[in-house]
Amino acid sequence: MNKFDLAIVGAGIMGLAHAFHAAKAGLSVAVFDRNPKAQGASVRNFGMLALNAQAPGVQLSGALKSLKYWQEIAPQAGFELCQSGCMFVERAPEEMAVLAEFAQSAKMVEHGTSLLTASDLGRYCQVLREDRILGGLFSEQTWKVDQRQASRKIATWLKQKYDVSFYFSTDVQDVSLPHISTSVGSFKAGHIILCNGDEFVSLFPDAFAKSGVTSCQLQMMRTHPQPSGWRLQPFVMGGLSMSRYSAFASCASLHDLVTMQAARFKPYLDEGIHVIIAQEPDGSVTIGDSHAYENGTELARSSKIDTLILKEATEMVILADPRIAQRWLGHYAYLQNAGSIIISPEDGVTAVSQTNGQGMTHGFSIAEEVISNIMH
Numbered sequence: 001m002n003k004f005d006l007a008i009v010g011a012g013i014m015g016l017a018h019a020f021h022a023a024k025a026g027l028s029v030a031v032f033d034r035n036p037k038a039q040g041a042s043v044r045n046f047g048m049l050a051l052n053a054q055a056p057g058v059q060l061s062g063a064l065k066s067l068k069y070w071q072e073i074a075p076q077a078g079f080e081l082c083q084s085g086c087m088f089v090e091r092a093p094e095e096m097a098v099l100a101e102f103a104q105s106a107k108m109v110e111h112g113t114s115l116l117t118a119s120d121l122g123r124y125c126q127v128l129r130e131d132r133i134l135g136g137l138f139s140e141q142t143w144k145v146d147q148r149q150a151s152r153k154i155a156t157w158l159k160q161k162y163d164v165s166f167y168f169s170t171d172v173q174d175v176s177l178p179h180i181s182t183s184v185g186s187f188k189a190g191h192i193i194l195c196n197g198d199e200f201v202s203l204f205p206d207a208f209a210k211s212g213v214t215s216c217q218l219q220m221m222r223t224h225p226q227p228s229g230w231r232l233q234p235f236v237m238g239g240l241s242m243s244r245y246s247a248f249a250s251c252a253s254l255h256d257l258v259t260m261q262a263a264r265f266k267p268y269l270d271e272g273i274h275v276i277i278a279q280e281p282d283g284s285v286t287i288g289d290s291h292a293y294e295n296g297t298e299l300a301r302s303s304k305i306d307t308l309i310l311k312e313a314t315e316m317v318i319l320a321d322p323r324i325a326q327r328w329l330g331h332y333a334y335l336q337n338a339g340s341i342i343i344s345p346e347d348g349v350t351a352v353s354q355t356n357g358q359g360m361t362h363g364f365s366i367a368e369e370v371i372s373n374i375m376h
């Protein structure tokens with residue numbers, strides 16, 4: 001029977017981040033995933049390392065710490081990571097007020113922002129709807145990782161560099177340490193970490209239920225690759241994102257923006273929509289998303305949501321080829337007002353869930369802390 005110091009359930013970014021820190025610290029590590037390759041939230045997202053969305057303090061410093069690990073790993077594992085930046089565009093006076101106020105406070109932290117007039121926009125992004133946009137805020141501290149490649153490449157690299165064992169197509173069915181029962185047989189481990197995304201029914205369901213964690217469902221789309229020459233460069237977002245991201249939470253002017261949105265953007269707010277637009281390395285454009293909280297079971301995709309998202313996206317960006325090539329749903333673990341939860345259902349078992357939809361941004365720093373606590 002194979003025996004490891006540490007077994008990890010889930011080969012999404014949270015599982016891989018824990019495997020990285022544990023293997024680097026000298027532990028023998030096995031990672032189990034029930035799918036033939038990672039296909040959960042970690043490959044269904046925007047690939048945004050959203051430093052721009054973090055409130056100063058613990059949030060921002062955790063995101064910065066994680067970024068350093070992405071920068072260390074990406075060139076070795078061989079996937080793309082670029083400092084794309086992020087453009088918040090303003091189309092209403094309430095949005096202008098929030099961005100102006102945020103730009104003042106952002107000078108004092110590490111957001112690296114520039115407040116732009118309409119005539120400045122083209123220096124940062126040439127495909128914006130300049131006829132609709134009054135100005136914007138460019139934040140240089142936002143990075144784009146190739147999310148469709150990263151999980152697979154990190155797993156291959158961890159195997160080669162640190163001898164981490166990967167068991168794909170292997171469902172972990174029961175844990176009673178040191179024994180782990182899986183669909184391909186039994187294993188032994190000194191400790192087990194559950195990074196099972198928002199799958200809370202198969203292992204320790206009572207502990208997850210007690211923690212209050214639920215899930216959030218998001219709706220996403222991707223265009224065909226745009227013609228060569230069409231380049232977005234930064235992530236593009238609008239006012240609906242300003243009222244969602246905690247980076248803006250301390251702006252007094254946010255109140256007026258929220259009031260305006262309640263009157264004018266009700267269909268969007270009802271579906272939890274804020275629109276993010278990102279270009280992928282193959283030229284395609286990822287556009288999302290909506291948020292349905294605590295649904296428990298998967299809801300059907302909604303064409304009404306797609307229409308709302310596309311309407312808002314095309315008010316900000318001129319797509320050369322607006323045809324949609326892919327539509328999908330994604331899920332992540334959710335707990336209101338919590339960035340992450342770490343629970344211990346029994347001795348030797350740790351469950352780690354990123355609960356605010358920012359596992360790409362925070363995964364490596366959370367995992368570093370968890371592994372350090374386990375080792376000391």
Ligand SMILES: Cc1cc2nc3c(=O)[nH]c(=O)nc-3n(C[C@H](O)[C@H](O)[C@H](O)COP(=O)(O)OP(=O)(O)OC[C@H]3O[C@@H](n4cnc5c(N)ncnc54)[C@H](O)[C@@H]3O)c2cc1C
Nearest residue numbers: 010012014034040041042045048172197330358359360361
């Ligand atoms: C649409 C969308 C957009 C997002 N955009 C961003 C973004 O731009 N930036 C950002 O920072 N975050 C973003 N997020 C959030 C981020 O993707 C998640 O926080 C992160 O991917 C969670 O990683 P995970 O490893 O916990 O989960 P997952 O990637 O879902 O992985 C969990 C894995 O566990 C496996 N598993 C579960 N149970 C078992 C079992 N019993 N046995 C074996 N295997 C099991 C599953 O097969 C799965 O592969 C987004 C999320 C979504 C859905």
